[in-house]
Amino acid sequence: xxxxxxxxxxxxxxxxxxxxxxxxxxxxxxxxxxxxxxxxxxxxxxxxxxxxxxxxxxxxxxxxxxxxxxxxxxxxxxxxxx
Amino acid sequence: xxxxxxxxxxxxxxxxxxxxxxxxxxxxxxxxxxxxxxxxxxxxxxxxxxxxxxxxxxxxxxxxxxxxxxxxxxxxxxxxxxxxxxxxxxxxxxxxxxxxxxxxxxxxxxxxxxxxxxxxxxxxxxxxxxxxxxxxxxxxxxxxxxxxxxxxxxxxxxxxxxxxxxxxxxxxxxxxxxxxxxxxxxxxxxxxxxxxxxxxxxxxxxxxxxxxxxxxxxxxxxxxxxxxxxxxxxxxxxxxxxxxxxxxxxxxxxxxxxxxxxxxxxxxxxxxxxxxxxxxxxxxxxxxxxxxxxxxxxxxxxxxxxxxxxxxxxxxxxxxxxxx
Numbered sequence: 001x002x003x004x005x006x007x008x009x010x011x012x013x014x015x016x017x018x019x020x021x022x023x024x025x026x027x028x029x030x031x032x033x034x035x036x037x038x039x040x041x042x043x044x045x046x047x048x049x050x051x052x053x054x055x056x057x058x059x060x061x062x063x064x065x066x067x068x069x070x071x072x073x074x075x076x077x078x079x080x081x082x
Numbered sequence: 083x084x085x086x087x088x089x090x091x092x093x094x095x096x097x098x099x100x101x102x103x104x105x106x107x108x109x110x111x112x113x114x115x116x117x118x119x120x121x122x123x124x125x126x127x128x129x130x131x132x133x134x135x136x137x138x139x140x141x142x143x144x145x146x147x148x149x150x151x152x153x154x155x156x157x158x159x160x161x162x163x164x165x166x167x168x169x170x171x172x173x174x175x176x177x178x179x180x181x182x183x184x185x186x187x188x189x190x191x192x193x194x195x196x197x198x199x200x201x202x203x204x205x206x207x208x209x210x211x212x213x214x215x216x217x218x219x220x221x222x223x224x225x226x227x228x229x230x231x232x233x234x235x236x237x238x239x240x241x242x243x244x245x246x247x248x249x250x251x252x253x254x255x256x257x258x259x260x261x262x263x264x265x266x267x268x269x270x271x272x273x274x275x276x277x278x279x280x281x282x283x284x285x286x287x288x289x290x291x292x293x294x295x296x297x298x299x300x301x302x303x304x305x306x307x308x309x310x311x312x313x314x315x316x317x318x319x320x321x322x323x324x325x326x327x328x329x330x331x332x333x334x335x336x337x338x339x340x341x342x343x344x345x346x347x348x349x350x351x352x353x354x355x356x357x358x359x360x361x362x363x364x365x366x367x368x369x370x371x372x373x374x375x376x377x378x379x380x381x382x383x384x385x386x387x388x389x390x391x392x393x394x395x396x397x398x399x400x401x402x403x404x405x406x
Contacts, residue, residue, distance in 0.1 A: 007333055011333040014333055015336045018398065019343060022395055025351050025391035025395045026351035028390075029348075029350070029351025029352035029355040029388050029391045030351045030358070032355050032391075033274075033352075033357065033359045035384065036362065036388060038362060039362070039380055040380055040381055040384070041366055043366070043377060044366025044373065050376045054380055058383070061387045062387075065391070068390070072394045072398070075344075076401075079398070079402070
């Protein structure tokens with residue numbers, strides 16, 4: 001089966017998109033979980049500050065999320081632009 | 083040197099079998115080792131209870147062992163099954179089945195060992211609630227096994243459903259991808275569920291009156307931690323049952339393989355992360371029962387954010403399957 005050059009590039013782009021999003025999701029997933037675990041610990045130690053702690057948790061998670069969003073953007077670029 | 087189809091199916095079956103048992107042995111061995119290590123610590127703290135601790139250790143290890151027994155069943159099936167009419171699609175299905183079961187047993191094996199170890203330590207600390215600890219350990223580690231069971235279901239479907247009427251290309255990629263999707267995604271959920279279950283056993287030993295709250299929080303946290311493996315199962319089912327016309331280009335096959343890899347790897351992180359969030363919440367519900375509601379709410383919000391990357395991975399998988 002002869003595969004044309006364009007077809008090969010497309011295949012590699014699809015594979016790259018899958019790997020980019022798949023591997024890129026590992027870090028933010030674990031990191032955000034750690035943040036949530038520590039936020040629960042902090043609320044347990046100081047329940048009066050629950051609101052402040054939840055807010056801090058969400059901001060921290062949002063920053064950690066950014067690498068997941070980079071992966072998503074790169075995956076979409078590979079799928080639809082390249 | 084060309085080989086006939088029978089040879090290729092056999093090659094796929096034996097290598098799939100090797101992957102299933104080789105990878106499948108990793109998790110249970112680590113998990114059981116953790117349980118035994120904590121049991122030793124527990125006996126050194128309270129040697130009078132060595133009988134109870136030993137019994138609990140064995141029960142906990144037996145549950146952790148089940149993940150690798152599933153892998154053994156699949157490995158033996160692949161080795162000795164009569165392959166029937168050989169085709170390249172069947173070869174791909176056998177290889178995918180081995181990958182699914184092998185990767186899928188890792189997380190559940192490690193995860194199930196954690197509550198076993200914590201329950202042993204708990205018995206040495208609070209002998210009066212030994213039976214409650216064993217019950218909670220069994221509930222927690224049973225939930226940890228579900229990702230391994232999903233992997234076994236996918237492996238059995240790949241082995242026994244006849245896909246041979248489908249075109250070889252791109253079905254081969256869809257079937258290998260289906261195995262990878264459930265298998266890899268099960269790693270995170272199994273381990274994450276174990277973290278939550280371990281914290282709950284520790285919490286009950288610390289504060290036996292909190293049992294009901296702790297078990298409830300554990301189950302809610304574990305349920306959320308299981309969702310990435312359910313996404314993986316969903317993508318596997320789509321890959322197995324979507325039919326493709328013959329003569330698809332090469333890139334379609336790579337797209338389907340990538341869809342399985344994407345959902346599989348993408349499920350690992352959120353599964354572990356959700357488990358960590360549940361671990362933190364369960365641990366502190368035991369220490370501060372009065373704030374169980376606040377803790378559960380924070381856990382769920384945190385898990386939802388952590389889950390988002392698994393959802394991105396699922397979206398990319400579905401785009402790879404249906405759009406491009």
